[in-house]
Amino acid sequence: MIKVEGLVKSFGRQAVLRGLDLEVATGSITVIIGRSGGGKSVLLRHLIGLLSPDGGRVLVDGAEITGLRGRALDEVRRRYGVVFQGGALFDSMTCAHNVAFPLREKLRLPGAEVARRVEAALAQVGLEGVERKYPAEVSGGMRKRVAIARALVTEPEIVFFDEPTTGLDPILVNTIHHLILNLHRKLRFTAVMVSHEIPEIFEIADTVAVLHEGRIVEVGPPAAIQASTNRVVRQFIRGEPEGAEGS
Protein backbone atom coordinates (compact mmCIF):
# COMPACT_ATOMS: atom_id res chain seq x y z
CA MET A 1 0.00 0.00 0.00
CA ILE A 2 1.09 3.55 -0.74
CA LYS A 3 0.12 6.09 1.88
CA VAL A 4 0.53 9.85 1.58
CA GLU A 5 0.22 11.85 4.79
CA GLY A 6 -0.08 15.63 4.95
CA LEU A 7 2.08 16.29 1.89
CA VAL A 8 3.04 19.94 1.52
CA LYS A 9 5.01 21.41 -1.37
CA SER A 10 5.56 24.97 -2.52
CA PHE A 11 7.59 26.40 -5.39
CA GLY A 12 8.67 29.85 -4.28
CA ARG A 13 5.53 31.51 -2.98
CA GLN A 14 3.20 29.21 -4.88
CA ALA A 15 1.74 26.48 -2.67
CA VAL A 16 1.01 23.44 -4.84
CA LEU A 17 0.25 20.71 -2.31
CA ARG A 18 -1.37 21.81 0.96
CA GLY A 19 -1.48 18.86 3.30
CA LEU A 20 -2.52 16.16 0.87
CA ASP A 21 -3.61 12.73 2.17
CA LEU A 22 -4.13 9.67 0.00
CA GLU A 23 -4.10 5.88 0.24
CA VAL A 24 -3.51 3.57 -2.69
CA ALA A 25 -4.52 -0.04 -2.10
CA THR A 26 -2.14 -2.79 -3.23
CA GLY A 27 -3.14 -4.27 -6.59
CA SER A 28 -5.64 -1.53 -7.40
CA ILE A 29 -5.82 1.04 -10.17
CA THR A 30 -6.06 4.47 -8.55
CA VAL A 31 -6.62 7.41 -10.85
CA ILE A 32 -5.92 10.95 -9.68
CA ILE A 33 -7.95 13.55 -11.52
CA GLY A 34 -8.07 17.30 -11.19
CA ARG A 35 -7.62 20.54 -13.03
CA SER A 36 -4.51 21.32 -15.05
CA GLY A 37 -1.81 22.87 -12.89
CA GLY A 38 -3.49 21.49 -9.78
CA GLY A 39 -0.47 19.51 -8.62
CA LYS A 40 -1.22 16.02 -9.92
CA SER A 41 2.16 15.56 -11.59
CA VAL A 42 3.87 17.15 -8.56
CA LEU A 43 2.17 14.53 -6.36
CA LEU A 44 3.30 11.76 -8.70
CA ARG A 45 6.89 13.06 -8.64
CA HIS A 46 6.82 12.84 -4.84
CA LEU A 47 5.59 9.24 -5.02
CA ILE A 48 8.48 8.26 -7.29
CA GLY A 49 11.03 10.22 -5.28
CA LEU A 50 11.85 12.86 -7.88
CA LEU A 51 10.75 15.65 -5.52
CA SER A 52 11.16 16.08 -1.78
CA PRO A 53 8.22 17.55 0.13
CA ASP A 54 8.36 20.61 2.38
CA GLY A 55 6.21 18.68 4.83
CA GLY A 56 4.38 15.38 5.23
CA ARG A 57 5.52 11.93 4.14
CA VAL A 58 5.06 9.13 1.65
CA LEU A 59 5.03 5.53 2.84
CA VAL A 60 5.34 2.45 0.64
CA ASP A 61 4.25 -0.74 2.43
CA GLY A 62 4.69 1.06 5.73
CA ALA A 63 8.23 2.27 5.05
CA GLU A 64 8.75 6.00 4.70
CA ILE A 65 10.46 6.97 1.44
CA THR A 66 10.56 10.74 1.92
CA GLY A 67 14.08 11.72 2.85
CA LEU A 68 15.60 8.58 1.33
CA ARG A 69 18.58 9.17 -0.94
CA GLY A 70 21.07 7.22 -3.02
CA ARG A 71 20.96 3.45 -2.78
CA ALA A 72 18.11 3.35 -0.27
CA LEU A 73 15.87 5.27 -2.68
CA ASP A 74 17.11 3.18 -5.61
CA GLU A 75 16.01 0.03 -3.75
CA VAL A 76 12.46 1.44 -3.60
CA ARG A 77 12.60 2.50 -7.24
CA ARG A 78 13.56 -1.01 -8.32
CA ARG A 79 9.97 -1.93 -7.50
CA TYR A 80 8.65 0.86 -9.74
CA GLY A 81 7.77 1.29 -13.37
CA VAL A 82 6.98 4.77 -14.65
CA VAL A 83 5.24 5.87 -17.84
CA PHE A 84 5.97 9.56 -18.33
CA GLN A 85 3.63 12.04 -19.98
CA GLY A 86 5.62 12.27 -23.22
CA GLY A 87 6.89 8.69 -23.00
CA ALA A 88 10.43 9.85 -22.15
CA LEU A 89 11.85 7.31 -24.58
CA PHE A 90 15.58 7.67 -25.24
CA ASP A 91 15.55 9.23 -28.69
CA SER A 92 19.06 8.01 -29.54
CA MET A 93 17.94 4.37 -29.19
CA THR A 94 15.58 2.21 -31.24
CA CYS A 95 12.26 1.11 -29.73
CA ALA A 96 13.67 -2.34 -28.97
CA HIS A 97 16.76 -0.87 -27.30
CA ASN A 98 14.53 1.39 -25.21
CA VAL A 99 12.63 -1.63 -23.89
CA ALA A 100 15.85 -3.60 -23.47
CA PHE A 101 17.61 -0.81 -21.59
CA PRO A 102 16.25 -1.47 -18.05
CA LEU A 103 16.76 -5.22 -18.53
CA ARG A 104 20.39 -4.75 -19.52
CA GLU A 105 21.29 -1.91 -17.18
CA LYS A 106 18.98 -2.43 -14.21
CA LEU A 107 18.57 -6.22 -14.06
CA ARG A 108 21.79 -7.07 -15.94
CA LEU A 109 20.20 -9.99 -17.77
CA PRO A 110 22.11 -11.91 -20.46
CA GLY A 111 21.59 -10.92 -24.10
CA ALA A 112 19.39 -13.87 -25.11
CA GLU A 113 17.06 -13.37 -22.15
CA VAL A 114 16.86 -9.63 -22.89
CA ALA A 115 15.93 -10.31 -26.53
CA ARG A 116 13.25 -12.80 -25.50
CA ARG A 117 11.70 -10.45 -22.96
CA VAL A 118 11.80 -7.44 -25.29
CA GLU A 119 9.99 -9.41 -27.98
CA ALA A 120 7.38 -10.57 -25.46
CA ALA A 121 6.94 -7.05 -24.00
CA LEU A 122 6.41 -5.46 -27.41
CA ALA A 123 3.98 -8.23 -28.43
CA GLN A 124 2.13 -7.71 -25.14
CA VAL A 125 1.40 -4.08 -26.01
CA GLY A 126 0.44 -5.02 -29.56
CA LEU A 127 3.60 -3.76 -31.23
CA GLU A 128 5.48 -5.82 -33.74
CA GLY A 129 7.75 -4.64 -36.49
CA VAL A 130 8.86 -1.44 -34.73
CA GLU A 131 11.91 -2.94 -33.05
CA ARG A 132 14.42 -1.21 -35.30
CA LYS A 133 12.58 2.09 -35.53
CA TYR A 134 13.55 5.14 -33.51
CA PRO A 135 10.91 6.87 -31.33
CA ALA A 136 10.80 9.79 -33.79
CA GLU A 137 9.84 7.38 -36.58
CA VAL A 138 6.70 5.97 -34.94
CA SER A 139 3.31 7.53 -34.14
CA GLY A 140 2.35 9.07 -30.79
CA GLY A 141 0.21 6.05 -29.89
CA MET A 142 3.04 3.67 -30.67
CA ARG A 143 5.44 5.73 -28.56
CA LYS A 144 3.05 5.43 -25.59
CA ARG A 145 2.91 1.67 -26.09
CA VAL A 146 6.68 1.41 -26.23
CA ALA A 147 6.85 3.49 -23.03
CA ILE A 148 4.35 1.14 -21.36
CA ALA A 149 6.33 -1.87 -22.56
CA ARG A 150 9.53 -0.34 -21.13
CA ALA A 151 7.86 0.40 -17.80
CA LEU A 152 6.44 -3.13 -17.48
CA VAL A 153 9.28 -5.20 -18.88
CA THR A 154 11.00 -5.45 -15.49
CA GLU A 155 7.74 -6.72 -13.94
CA PRO A 156 7.43 -3.91 -11.37
CA GLU A 157 5.12 -4.12 -8.37
CA ILE A 158 3.95 -0.51 -8.69
CA VAL A 159 3.45 1.34 -11.97
CA PHE A 160 2.92 5.09 -12.24
CA PHE A 161 1.26 6.56 -15.31
CA ASP A 162 1.58 10.32 -15.78
CA GLU A 163 -1.19 11.28 -18.20
CA PRO A 164 -0.44 8.32 -20.49
CA THR A 165 -3.05 9.32 -23.09
CA THR A 166 -2.34 13.04 -23.44
CA GLY A 167 -2.39 14.15 -27.06
CA LEU A 168 -4.02 10.99 -28.42
CA ASP A 169 -7.30 10.73 -30.33
CA PRO A 170 -10.35 9.23 -28.52
CA ILE A 171 -9.92 5.80 -30.13
CA LEU A 172 -6.28 5.61 -29.06
CA VAL A 173 -7.20 6.87 -25.59
CA ASN A 174 -9.59 3.93 -25.17
CA THR A 175 -7.09 1.54 -26.72
CA ILE A 176 -4.36 2.59 -24.27
CA HIS A 177 -6.77 2.47 -21.31
CA HIS A 178 -7.88 -1.05 -22.18
CA LEU A 179 -4.30 -2.06 -22.75
CA ILE A 180 -3.44 -0.84 -19.24
CA LEU A 181 -6.50 -2.61 -17.81
CA ASN A 182 -5.63 -5.89 -19.53
CA LEU A 183 -2.00 -5.71 -18.47
CA HIS A 184 -3.11 -4.93 -14.91
CA ARG A 185 -5.38 -7.99 -14.84
CA LYS A 186 -2.56 -10.14 -16.16
CA LEU A 187 0.37 -8.77 -14.13
CA ARG A 188 -1.50 -7.61 -10.97
CA PHE A 189 0.63 -4.52 -10.35
CA THR A 190 -0.51 -1.55 -8.29
CA ALA A 191 -1.27 1.30 -10.67
CA VAL A 192 -1.31 5.01 -9.89
CA MET A 193 -2.46 7.10 -12.80
CA VAL A 194 -2.78 10.82 -13.31
CA SER A 195 -5.34 11.57 -15.98
CA HIS A 196 -7.70 14.11 -17.49
CA GLU A 197 -9.68 11.59 -19.47
CA ILE A 198 -13.22 11.83 -18.18
CA PRO A 199 -15.40 9.78 -18.37
CA GLU A 200 -13.06 7.12 -19.89
CA ILE A 201 -11.03 6.60 -16.71
CA PHE A 202 -14.18 5.57 -14.79
CA GLU A 203 -14.16 2.36 -16.83
CA ILE A 204 -10.72 1.25 -15.69
CA ALA A 205 -10.27 2.78 -12.22
CA ASP A 206 -10.86 0.93 -8.96
CA THR A 207 -10.49 4.18 -7.05
CA VAL A 208 -10.69 7.78 -8.22
CA ALA A 209 -9.16 10.63 -6.21
CA VAL A 210 -10.04 14.22 -7.04
CA LEU A 211 -7.27 16.73 -6.38
CA HIS A 212 -8.26 20.35 -5.96
CA GLU A 213 -6.19 23.25 -4.65
CA GLY A 214 -3.49 20.98 -3.26
CA ARG A 215 -5.75 18.55 -1.42
CA ILE A 216 -7.70 15.40 -2.23
CA VAL A 217 -11.29 16.62 -1.95
CA GLU A 218 -13.01 13.34 -2.76
CA VAL A 219 -11.87 9.75 -3.07
CA GLY A 220 -13.81 6.60 -3.80
CA PRO A 221 -14.93 4.11 -6.43
CA PRO A 222 -15.89 5.57 -9.84
CA ALA A 223 -19.62 5.25 -9.17
CA ALA A 224 -19.34 7.21 -5.92
CA ILE A 225 -17.32 9.97 -7.60
CA GLN A 226 -19.82 10.22 -10.44
CA ALA A 227 -22.65 10.51 -7.91
CA SER A 228 -20.75 12.98 -5.73
CA THR A 229 -22.59 16.03 -4.44
CA ASN A 230 -19.33 17.93 -3.97
CA ARG A 231 -19.62 21.03 -6.17
CA VAL A 232 -15.95 20.99 -7.21
CA VAL A 233 -16.12 17.32 -8.19
CA ARG A 234 -19.36 17.74 -10.11
CA GLN A 235 -18.04 20.78 -11.94
CA PHE A 236 -14.85 18.95 -12.90
CA ILE A 237 -16.37 15.70 -14.11
CA ARG A 238 -19.02 17.54 -16.09
CA GLY A 239 -16.45 19.91 -17.57
CA GLU A 240 -18.47 22.96 -16.62
CA PRO A 241 -16.78 26.31 -17.30
CA GLU A 242 -15.19 28.21 -14.44
CA GLY A 243 -17.71 30.16 -12.36
CA ALA A 244 -20.68 28.06 -13.52
CA GLU A 245 -22.85 26.69 -10.71
CA GLY A 246 -23.44 22.96 -10.57
CA SER A 247 -27.07 21.99 -10.82
Add this chain to the structure above:
Amino acid sequence: MTEQPLPLALRPLDAIGRWAIASVEALGRFGTFLGEAVGVILTPPFKFWALIDRINFIGYRSLLIILLTGGFTGMVLGLQVYLTLVRFGSEAFLGPAVALSLIRELGPVLSALMVTGRAGSALTAEIGIMRITEQIDALTVMALNPVRYLVAPSMLAGLVTFPLMTALFDTVGIFGGYVVGVELLGLSQGTYFGEMQTFVDMQDIMMGFWKSLSFGVIVTWVCTYKGFTVGHGAEGVAKATTDAVVLSSVLILVWDYFMGSVLR
Protein backbone atom coordinates in the same frame (compact mmCIF):
# COMPACT_ATOMS: atom_id res chain seq x y z
CA MET B 1 2.94 35.04 11.11
CA THR B 2 3.35 37.24 8.01
CA GLU B 3 6.76 38.65 7.13
CA GLN B 4 7.15 42.39 7.78
CA PRO B 5 8.19 44.34 4.66
CA LEU B 6 11.74 45.72 4.85
CA PRO B 7 12.30 49.48 5.13
CA LEU B 8 13.01 51.00 1.70
CA ALA B 9 16.61 51.88 2.63
CA LEU B 10 17.44 48.24 3.42
CA ARG B 11 15.99 46.72 0.27
CA PRO B 12 19.15 47.11 -1.90
CA LEU B 13 21.13 45.37 0.85
CA ASP B 14 18.51 42.62 0.95
CA ALA B 15 18.75 42.21 -2.84
CA ILE B 16 22.57 42.02 -2.68
CA GLY B 17 22.35 39.46 0.12
CA ARG B 18 19.92 37.30 -1.82
CA TRP B 19 22.10 37.52 -4.93
CA ALA B 20 25.20 36.56 -2.90
CA ILE B 21 23.45 33.57 -1.33
CA ALA B 22 22.09 32.42 -4.71
CA SER B 23 25.57 32.76 -6.26
CA VAL B 24 27.26 30.76 -3.49
CA GLU B 25 24.55 28.08 -3.74
CA ALA B 26 24.99 27.89 -7.53
CA LEU B 27 28.77 27.56 -7.12
CA GLY B 28 28.21 24.85 -4.55
CA ARG B 29 25.94 22.90 -6.93
CA PHE B 30 28.47 23.38 -9.73
CA GLY B 31 31.26 21.99 -7.53
CA THR B 32 29.15 19.14 -6.17
CA PHE B 33 28.27 18.16 -9.74
CA LEU B 34 31.97 17.79 -10.58
CA GLY B 35 32.56 15.86 -7.35
CA GLU B 36 29.77 13.43 -8.18
CA ALA B 37 31.06 12.99 -11.73
CA VAL B 38 34.60 12.26 -10.50
CA GLY B 39 33.20 9.79 -7.96
CA VAL B 40 31.27 8.00 -10.69
CA ILE B 41 34.28 7.96 -13.05
CA LEU B 42 36.36 6.21 -10.39
CA THR B 43 33.80 3.54 -9.47
CA PRO B 44 32.43 0.65 -11.57
CA PRO B 45 30.44 -0.15 -13.63
CA PHE B 46 32.30 1.70 -16.39
CA LYS B 47 30.35 2.56 -19.52
CA PHE B 48 32.95 1.69 -22.15
CA TRP B 49 30.70 1.99 -25.23
CA ALA B 50 29.25 5.26 -23.99
CA LEU B 51 32.85 6.52 -23.72
CA ILE B 52 33.61 5.44 -27.30
CA ASP B 53 30.43 7.18 -28.46
CA ARG B 54 31.46 10.39 -26.69
CA ILE B 55 35.01 10.23 -28.09
CA ASN B 56 33.40 10.05 -31.52
CA PHE B 57 30.99 12.89 -30.67
CA ILE B 58 33.51 15.26 -29.10
CA GLY B 59 36.72 14.28 -30.87
CA TYR B 60 36.27 12.56 -34.22
CA ARG B 61 33.47 14.84 -35.37
CA SER B 62 35.58 17.91 -34.51
CA LEU B 63 38.48 16.79 -36.70
CA LEU B 64 37.63 18.89 -39.74
CA ILE B 65 37.26 22.14 -37.83
CA ILE B 66 40.50 21.45 -35.93
CA LEU B 67 42.39 20.77 -39.16
CA LEU B 68 41.02 23.91 -40.79
CA THR B 69 41.57 26.29 -37.88
CA GLY B 70 44.95 24.76 -37.03
CA GLY B 71 46.18 25.10 -40.61
CA PHE B 72 45.07 28.68 -41.04
CA THR B 73 46.28 29.74 -37.58
CA GLY B 74 49.74 28.40 -38.47
CA MET B 75 49.66 30.20 -41.83
CA VAL B 76 48.64 33.52 -40.25
CA LEU B 77 51.33 33.10 -37.60
CA GLY B 78 53.90 32.23 -40.27
CA LEU B 79 53.08 35.33 -42.28
CA GLN B 80 52.82 37.84 -39.42
CA VAL B 81 55.80 36.55 -37.43
CA TYR B 82 57.94 36.42 -40.59
CA LEU B 83 57.01 40.02 -41.47
CA THR B 84 57.93 41.10 -37.94
CA LEU B 85 61.17 39.10 -37.66
CA VAL B 86 62.41 40.19 -41.06
CA ARG B 87 62.55 43.79 -39.79
CA PHE B 88 65.18 42.68 -37.26
CA GLY B 89 66.91 40.28 -39.61
CA SER B 90 65.85 37.39 -37.38
CA GLU B 91 63.62 35.43 -39.78
CA ALA B 92 65.63 32.29 -38.98
CA PHE B 93 63.64 32.11 -35.74
CA LEU B 94 60.33 31.79 -37.58
CA GLY B 95 60.14 28.01 -36.91
CA PRO B 96 60.57 28.19 -33.11
CA ALA B 97 58.36 31.30 -32.88
CA VAL B 98 55.50 29.55 -34.68
CA ALA B 99 56.02 26.28 -32.83
CA LEU B 100 56.29 27.83 -29.35
CA SER B 101 53.25 30.05 -29.92
CA LEU B 102 51.21 27.08 -31.01
CA ILE B 103 52.44 24.48 -28.53
CA ARG B 104 52.42 26.66 -25.42
CA GLU B 105 49.41 28.86 -26.08
CA LEU B 106 47.40 28.91 -29.27
CA GLY B 107 47.06 25.17 -29.83
CA PRO B 108 45.43 24.31 -26.48
CA VAL B 109 43.35 27.51 -26.29
CA LEU B 110 42.07 27.69 -29.87
CA SER B 111 41.37 23.98 -30.20
CA ALA B 112 39.47 24.08 -26.86
CA LEU B 113 37.45 27.07 -28.08
CA MET B 114 36.69 25.32 -31.37
CA VAL B 115 35.62 22.08 -29.69
CA THR B 116 33.49 24.12 -27.26
CA GLY B 117 31.69 25.78 -30.16
CA ARG B 118 31.14 22.55 -32.04
CA ALA B 119 30.76 19.77 -29.49
CA GLY B 120 30.24 21.60 -26.16
CA SER B 121 27.15 23.43 -27.36
CA ALA B 122 25.75 20.21 -28.84
CA LEU B 123 26.46 18.40 -25.57
CA THR B 124 24.49 20.98 -23.59
CA ALA B 125 21.61 20.95 -26.06
CA GLU B 126 21.47 17.15 -26.12
CA ILE B 127 21.44 16.78 -22.33
CA GLY B 128 19.10 19.77 -21.99
CA ILE B 129 16.57 18.19 -24.34
CA MET B 130 16.87 14.92 -22.43
CA ARG B 131 16.11 16.87 -19.25
CA ILE B 132 13.01 18.68 -20.56
CA THR B 133 11.63 15.53 -22.22
CA GLU B 134 12.02 13.63 -18.91
CA GLN B 135 14.58 11.18 -20.33
CA ILE B 136 16.92 11.98 -17.42
CA ASP B 137 14.04 11.42 -14.97
CA ALA B 138 13.38 8.10 -16.73
CA LEU B 139 16.97 7.04 -16.01
CA THR B 140 16.64 8.15 -12.38
CA VAL B 141 13.43 6.20 -11.73
CA MET B 142 15.04 3.12 -13.26
CA ALA B 143 17.42 3.41 -10.27
CA LEU B 144 20.24 4.30 -12.69
CA ASN B 145 22.50 7.27 -12.09
CA PRO B 146 22.20 9.68 -15.07
CA VAL B 147 25.62 11.14 -14.21
CA ARG B 148 27.16 7.73 -14.96
CA TYR B 149 25.48 7.55 -18.36
CA LEU B 150 25.64 11.15 -19.54
CA VAL B 151 28.34 13.06 -17.68
CA ALA B 152 31.14 10.64 -16.81
CA PRO B 153 31.65 9.36 -20.40
CA SER B 154 31.73 12.96 -21.70
CA MET B 155 34.30 14.04 -19.11
CA LEU B 156 36.50 11.03 -19.80
CA ALA B 157 36.16 11.66 -23.53
CA GLY B 158 37.17 15.29 -22.90
CA LEU B 159 40.33 14.06 -21.12
CA VAL B 160 41.18 11.78 -24.04
CA THR B 161 40.24 13.98 -26.99
CA PHE B 162 41.33 17.48 -25.98
CA PRO B 163 45.08 16.65 -25.83
CA LEU B 164 44.78 14.71 -29.10
CA MET B 165 42.91 17.57 -30.78
CA THR B 166 45.55 19.99 -29.48
CA ALA B 167 48.40 17.83 -30.79
CA LEU B 168 46.71 17.73 -34.16
CA PHE B 169 46.11 21.49 -34.12
CA ASP B 170 49.79 22.11 -33.27
CA THR B 171 51.06 19.75 -35.97
CA VAL B 172 48.84 21.15 -38.70
CA GLY B 173 49.60 24.70 -37.52
CA ILE B 174 53.36 24.13 -37.71
CA PHE B 175 52.95 22.86 -41.26
CA GLY B 176 50.74 25.88 -42.03
CA GLY B 177 53.61 28.10 -40.88
CA TYR B 178 55.98 26.00 -43.01
CA VAL B 179 53.85 26.47 -46.13
CA VAL B 180 53.89 30.26 -45.74
CA GLY B 181 57.43 30.70 -44.36
CA VAL B 182 59.28 28.15 -46.51
CA GLU B 183 57.17 27.56 -49.61
CA LEU B 184 55.85 31.11 -50.14
CA LEU B 185 58.35 33.42 -48.46
CA GLY B 186 61.52 31.49 -49.25
CA LEU B 187 62.94 30.56 -45.82
CA SER B 188 65.01 27.40 -45.94
CA GLN B 189 63.39 24.20 -44.75
CA GLY B 190 66.42 23.30 -42.61
CA THR B 191 66.31 26.65 -40.82
CA TYR B 192 62.58 26.38 -40.12
CA PHE B 193 62.73 22.91 -38.57
CA GLY B 194 66.31 22.98 -37.30
CA GLU B 195 65.84 26.03 -35.09
CA MET B 196 62.58 24.54 -33.86
CA GLN B 197 64.42 21.50 -32.52
CA THR B 198 66.87 23.78 -30.74
CA PHE B 199 64.33 25.99 -29.00
CA VAL B 200 61.31 23.79 -28.31
CA ASP B 201 61.78 21.43 -25.37
CA MET B 202 59.70 18.88 -23.52
CA GLN B 203 58.61 21.42 -20.91
CA ASP B 204 56.84 23.44 -23.61
CA ILE B 205 55.05 20.37 -24.90
CA MET B 206 53.98 19.33 -21.39
CA MET B 207 52.66 22.82 -20.74
CA GLY B 208 50.37 22.52 -23.76
CA PHE B 209 49.41 19.01 -22.70
CA TRP B 210 48.40 20.00 -19.15
CA LYS B 211 46.48 22.97 -20.46
CA SER B 212 44.53 20.88 -22.97
CA LEU B 213 43.81 18.25 -20.33
CA SER B 214 42.37 20.84 -17.95
CA PHE B 215 40.38 22.48 -20.77
CA GLY B 216 38.88 19.06 -21.51
CA VAL B 217 37.59 18.89 -17.94
CA ILE B 218 36.39 22.52 -17.91
CA VAL B 219 34.46 22.31 -21.18
CA THR B 220 32.73 18.98 -20.49
CA TRP B 221 32.02 19.96 -16.86
CA VAL B 222 30.42 23.29 -17.79
CA CYS B 223 28.52 21.96 -20.81
CA THR B 224 27.08 18.88 -19.09
CA TYR B 225 26.19 20.92 -15.98
CA LYS B 226 24.36 23.53 -18.05
CA GLY B 227 22.46 20.76 -19.83
CA PHE B 228 21.52 19.11 -16.55
CA THR B 229 20.26 22.33 -14.99
CA VAL B 230 18.43 23.60 -18.06
CA GLY B 231 15.33 25.79 -17.65
CA HIS B 232 11.98 25.17 -19.26
CA GLY B 233 11.24 24.48 -22.91
CA ALA B 234 13.11 25.42 -26.05
CA GLU B 235 14.00 28.82 -24.62
CA GLY B 236 15.63 27.15 -21.63
CA VAL B 237 17.73 24.91 -23.89
CA ALA B 238 18.76 27.88 -26.04
CA LYS B 239 19.81 29.88 -22.97
CA ALA B 240 21.68 26.94 -21.43
CA THR B 241 23.56 26.35 -24.69
CA THR B 242 24.58 30.00 -24.97
CA ASP B 243 25.57 30.12 -21.29
CA ALA B 244 27.61 26.93 -21.67
CA VAL B 245 29.62 28.26 -24.62
CA VAL B 246 30.17 31.69 -23.04
CA LEU B 247 31.14 30.32 -19.62
CA SER B 248 33.40 27.63 -21.10
CA SER B 249 35.16 30.17 -23.32
CA VAL B 250 35.69 32.64 -20.47
CA LEU B 251 36.93 29.90 -18.12
CA ILE B 252 39.33 28.61 -20.82
CA LEU B 253 40.93 32.04 -21.14
CA VAL B 254 41.05 32.72 -17.39
CA TRP B 255 42.41 29.25 -16.57
CA ASP B 256 44.92 29.57 -19.43
CA TYR B 257 46.39 32.63 -17.73
CA PHE B 258 46.70 30.87 -14.38
CA MET B 259 48.18 27.74 -15.95
CA GLY B 260 50.59 29.92 -17.93
CA SER B 261 51.68 31.69 -14.75
CA VAL B 262 52.20 28.49 -12.78
CA LEU B 263 53.84 26.38 -15.51
CA ARG B 264 56.25 29.04 -16.81
